[in-house]
Amino acid sequence: MSARPPKPPRQERWDRRMETPLTVASLAFLTTYAVRVLARDRIPQTWLDLCLAVTAAAWAVFVVDYAVRLRLSGLGPLRFVRAHLLDTVVLVLPLLRPVRMVSIYDRVQRRHDKPRLGLYARVMVYAGLSVALLGFAGALTVYHHEADAPGATIRTFGDAVWWACATLATVGYGDVAPVTPVGRLTAVGMMACGLALLGAVTGSFSSWLIQAFGREDDKRPPGNSPGAS
Amino acid sequence: MSARPPKPPRQERWDRRMETPLTVASLAFLTTYAVRVLARDRIPQTWLDLCLAVTAAAWAVFVVDYAVRLRLSGLGPLRFVRAHLLDTVVLVLPLLRPVRMVSIYDRVQRRHDKPRLGLYARVMVYAGLSVALLGFAGALTVYHHEADAPGATIRTFGDAVWWACATLATVGYGDVAPVTPVGRLTAVGMMACGLALLGAVTGSFSSWLIQAFGREDDKRPPGNSPGAS
Amino acid sequence: MSARPPKPPRQERWDRRMETPLTVASLAFLTTYAVRVLARDRIPQTWLDLCLAVTAAAWAVFVVDYAVRLRLSGLGPLRFVRAHLLDTVVLVLPLLRPVRMVSIYDRVQRRHDKPRLGLYARVMVYAGLSVALLGFAGALTVYHHEADAPGATIRTFGDAVWWACATLATVGYGDVAPVTPVGRLTAVGMMACGLALLGAVTGSFSSWLIQAFGREDDKRPPGNSPGAS
Amino acid sequence: MSARPPKPPRQERWDRRMETPLTVASLAFLTTYAVRVLARDRIPQTWLDLCLAVTAAAWAVFVVDYAVRLRLSGLGPLRFVRAHLLDTVVLVLPLLRPVRMVSIYDRVQRRHDKPRLGLYARVMVYAGLSVALLGFAGALTVYHHEADAPGATIRTFGDAVWWACATLATVGYGDVAPVTPVGRLTAVGMMACGLALLGAVTGSFSSWLIQAFGREDDKRPPGNSPGAS
Numbered sequence: 001m002s003a004r005p006p007k008p009p010r011q012e013r014w015d016r017r018m019e020t021p022l023t024v025a026s027l028a029f030l031t032t033y034a035v036r037v038l039a040r041d042r043i044p045q046t047w048l049d050l051c052l053a054v055t056a057a058a059w060a061v062f063v064v065d066y067a068v069r070l071r072l073s074g075l076g077p078l079r080f081v082r083a084h085l086l087d088t089v090v091l092v093l094p095l096l097r098p099v100r101m102v103s104i105y106d107r108v109q110r111r112h113d114k115p116r117l118g119l120y121a122r123v124m125v126y127a128g129l130s131v132a133l134l135g136f137a138g139a140l141t142v143y144h145h146e147a148d149a150p151g152a153t154i155r156t157f158g159d160a161v162w163w164a165c166a167t168l169a170t171v172g173y174g175d176v177a178p179v180t181p182v183g184r185l186t187a188v189g190m191m192a193c194g195l196a197l198l199g200a201v202t203g204s205f206s207s208w209l210i211q212a213f214g215r216e217d218d219k220r221p222p223g224n225s226p227g228a229s
Numbered sequence: 230m231s232a233r234p235p236k237p238p239r240q241e242r243w244d245r246r247m248e249t250p251l252t253v254a255s256l257a258f259l260t261t262y263a264v265r266v267l268a269r270d271r272i273p274q275t276w277l278d279l280c281l282a283v284t285a286a287a288w289a290v291f292v293v294d295y296a297v298r299l300r301l302s303g304l305g306p307l308r309f310v311r312a313h314l315l316d317t318v319v320l321v322l323p324l325l326r327p328v329r330m331v332s333i334y335d336r337v338q339r340r341h342d343k344p345r346l347g348l349y350a351r352v353m354v355y356a357g358l359s360v361a362l363l364g365f366a367g368a369l370t371v372y373h374h375e376a377d378a379p380g381a382t383i384r385t386f387g388d389a390v391w392w393a394c395a396t397l398a399t400v401g402y403g404d405v406a407p408v409t410p411v412g413r414l415t416a417v418g419m420m421a422c423g424l425a426l427l428g429a430v431t432g433s434f435s436s437w438l439i440q441a442f443g444r445e446d447d448k449r450p451p452g453n454s455p456g457a458s
Numbered sequence: 459m460s461a462r463p464p465k466p467p468r469q470e471r472w473d474r475r476m477e478t479p480l481t482v483a484s485l486a487f488l489t490t491y492a493v494r495v496l497a498r499d500r501i502p503q504t505w506l507d508l509c510l511a512v513t514a515a516a517w518a519v520f521v522v523d524y525a526v527r528l529r530l531s532g533l534g535p536l537r538f539v540r541a542h543l544l545d546t547v548v549l550v551l552p553l554l555r556p557v558r559m560v561s562i563y564d565r566v567q568r569r570h571d572k573p574r575l576g577l578y579a580r581v582m583v584y585a586g587l588s589v590a591l592l593g594f595a596g597a598l599t600v601y602h603h604e605a606d607a608p609g610a611t612i613r614t615f616g617d618a619v620w621w622a623c624a625t626l627a628t629v630g631y632g633d634v635a636p637v638t639p640v641g642r643l644t645a646v647g648m649m650a651c652g653l654a655l656l657g658a659v660t661g662s663f664s665s666w667l668i669q670a671f672g673r674e675d676d677k678r679p680p681g682n683s684p685g686a687s
Numbered sequence: 688m689s690a691r692p693p694k695p696p697r698q699e700r701w702d703r704r705m706e707t708p709l710t711v712a713s714l715a716f717l718t719t720y721a722v723r724v725l726a727r728d729r730i731p732q733t734w735l736d737l738c739l740a741v742t743a744a745a746w747a748v749f750v751v752d753y754a755v756r757l758r759l760s761g762l763g764p765l766r767f768v769r770a771h772l773l774d775t776v777v778l779v780l781p782l783l784r785p786v787r788m789v790s791i792y793d794r795v796q797r798r799h800d801k802p803r804l805g806l807y808a809r810v811m812v813y814a815g816l817s818v819a820l821l822g823f824a825g826a827l828t829v830y831h832h833e834a835d836a837p838g839a840t841i842r843t844f845g846d847a848v849w850w851a852c853a854t855l856a857t858v859g860y861g862d863v864a865p866v867t868p869v870g871r872l873t874a875v876g877m878m879a880c881g882l883a884l885l886g887a888v889t890g891s892f893s894s895w896l897i898q899a900f901g902r903e904d905d906k907r908p909p910g911n912s913p914g915a916s
Binding site: 616620623624627628629630631632633656659660661663664665667668671672 | 806807809810813814853854857858859860861864866868871874875878879882883886887890891894
């Protein structure tokens with residue numbers, strides 16, 4: 001979204017061709033990671049190994065895609081990393097992988113030339129979906145590391161989801177909270193990313209509401225005194 | 230509010246005719262639901278059944294209104310749902326019904342061509358009332374499901390209201406917090422809706438304050454040095 | 459600040475004449491209320507009675523000022539209340555009285571035609587001072603009602619101030635929290651007013667920062683590539 | 688950043704000459720303070736004394752720099768303090784010293800005429816780095832004063848960092864919270880500064896996201912219906 005110069009045609013073609021594989025890989029990554037964390041004790045080891053393999057394969061797809069796009073962009077690695085920060089973070093932290101799916105959805109949407117939502121609505125949908133996926137991935141990781149820790153208050157996946165929601169909304173009741181270093185690190189990452197994204201949702205909603213109320217005023221015949229702010 | 234094409238006259242007429250019934254239905258829904266939750270053990274079963282009937286009747290009014298408006302709009306169901314998202318959510322979650330009342334109040338206000346509040350003030354009033362109704366409905370539901378749960382910290386309706394205020398303000402002391410799945414689900418819903426609405430209130434107030442201070446500068450004679458930011 | 463039509467000269471004169479008495483009354487109100495709450499057990503009853511008398515007298519000054527201004531404005535009571543909402547709230551809730559002091563300070567500042575702060579800085583100062591006074595008044599009231607309550611966690615005035623800061627910042631640790639109905643009601647009022655005001659501070663600071671960074675760009679010679687946003 | 692009149696050449700020269708010493712002093716201050724707090728019991732007293740000396744020397748560098756710049760500016764002390772508020776606060780509260788480093792980094796960046804980040808990105812980086820340094824300095828101070836306090840919940844530096852993150856994000860779980868007066872005072876300071884800065888980060892990110900989505904719309908051929916908000 002931040003690449004301002006017009007893309008060369010080969011890059012365009014690559015982007016288009018990779019849409020389906022990337023979506024599939026994102027879904028596969030999220031699903032298999034979730035299965036491995038949530039069904040640890042309930043499914044045979046063979047399945048867990050299979051899940052791990054799929055997770056790794058999905059990751060490989062993203063690495064290849066990133067490398068090819070770096071190649072095609074014609075930019076140096078450093079400038080490319082700067083222009084595609086989200087993609088890069090996602091490459092290093094597989095946990096955030098699913099968030100990419102949102103931008104793929106956006107790209108598909110655009111290609112089909114569908115009548116799209118308004119600007120604020122699109123920001124809300126984009127940031128809102130990102131927050132939801134981030135929260136889900138965060139809850140998975142925290143549950144993964146907290147469930148068996150001594151003195152942990154997050155003991156079920158339900159607790160982890162409840163904790164993730166309270167954290168992202170900055171409510172933070174504190175009835176459940178991570179106690180392990182990895183759990184707390186994940187929490188800090190969720191706060192940093194989630195609050196900025198949620199701020200975008202809230203800000204867009206607020207702007208949209210003000211715009212909607214303002215438009216309503218414009219529609220009224222000019223003879224009426226519209227009141228003053 | 231988001232229907233941009235001019236409404237056909239029949240739709241206008243329907244909107245106008247339904248104002249009073251919809252307000253009455255909203256009030257009836259809220260009141261009877263509140264009575265059923267708060268006075269459970271204090272009034273005879275017959276009254277509770279009557280309340281349930283009124284609640285259901287109020288819901289039916291909304292269903293009929295929604296169906297007629299879908300019909301009159303001439304849009305396909307999907308596009309209609311998109312354009313009237315709030316009405317649709319309200320139809321599915323009767324809990325949020327009372328929030329509709331605010332937009333009815335707005336419509337009545339407009340029809341009487343009263344000198345209206347300024348743009349930001351109107352957004353503040355609208356979003357503020359919605360938050361208040363949302364908080365009340367949320368407190369009712371949470372109290373309904375938590376009061377008898379084992380290990381619950383929300384034991385009285387006062388606790389529930391206190392919890393709802395602390396949650397909507399994102400303060401979240403955690404001295405009282407829901408423990409049941411339904412209570413927590415309601416809480417997550419309140420966070421999602423409430424924070425966006427409260428953000429609109431806060432944002433509008435902030436914009437209004439900056440505007441008010443800015444206007445004050447403009448009123449000063451131009452000879453005075455207005456200082457610089 | 460929200461009175462848009464030019465004020466009649468008599469009103470101007472009244473405003474000017476009342477500046478000093480109103481400031482003195484505000485300070486007297488705040489001081490005597492604070493003394494009554496904080497030094498309850500340490501000073502003789504006579505002094506407490508004197509404080510109460512001064513508090514009442516300060517309140518009377520505000521009532522008289524409000525009545526005269528209502529008279530001079532030539533507006534009906536309802537329209538006057540709407541245009542002077544803050545003054546009206548302050549009249550009913552003596553607790554918020556000190557907040558008025560800020561607007562008096564602003565008025566004095568303006569009369570002396572001092573080179574004033576920029577728009578955002580002024581909003582920040584105004585809203586920041588209001589929040590500080592609100593927090594202090596809130597801490598006083600909560601301490602007043604919680605100190606002797608059974609099961610209270612707010613036992614000293616220091617606890618009350620700590621709680622007020624954590625509440626206004628929406629952090630809400632929950633290590634101390636009000637348990638009495640009056641304390642909780644005060645807390646809800648503080649949340650409602652404080653969050654909107656704090657949002658104004660934060661929003662202004664953010665706007666100011668963006669403006670300052672933007673101005674820096676403008677100052678650079680146009681030959682330099684300013685980068686792109 | 689807030690000095691609007693063009694700087695006299697001697698001031699420019701001083702600013703340029705002091706860049707390296709100030710950066711070194713900032714780093715030295717932060718490092719030696721951190722060593723003194725974190726390694727109290729693990730390194731011999733001589734080293735601790737050396738650290739204290741370096742801390743004091745770094746502080747002296749800032750005092751001298753401030754005095755010279757006040758001199759060169761040709762402004763009165765009061766107006767200078769007003770125009771350089773951050774520098775002044777930093778002078779009084781050595782804790783906030785490292786935050787200055789960010790503006791030095793900004794100045795170096797500008798001097799090298801590097802293609803710079805966009806406006807919003809720069810605000811985000813600036814405010815984000817300031818928050819990070821503020822959080823680190825706050826965690827150090829709180830750990831310093833809480834570690835040995837009776838009844839403290841912040842017992843390790845890890846706890847202090849976790850608490851600082853939860854506080855700056857306004858989540859405030861309350862599982863760990865300061866109990867000493869100095870610790871709570873630091874916390875209040877962190878809330879006041881941190882929330883405004885974090886608001887700037889969030890606000891800039893939100894504006895950047897909306898801008899990025901808006902630019903995307905502009906790039907589309909005008910024949911396509913861009914949808915409406």
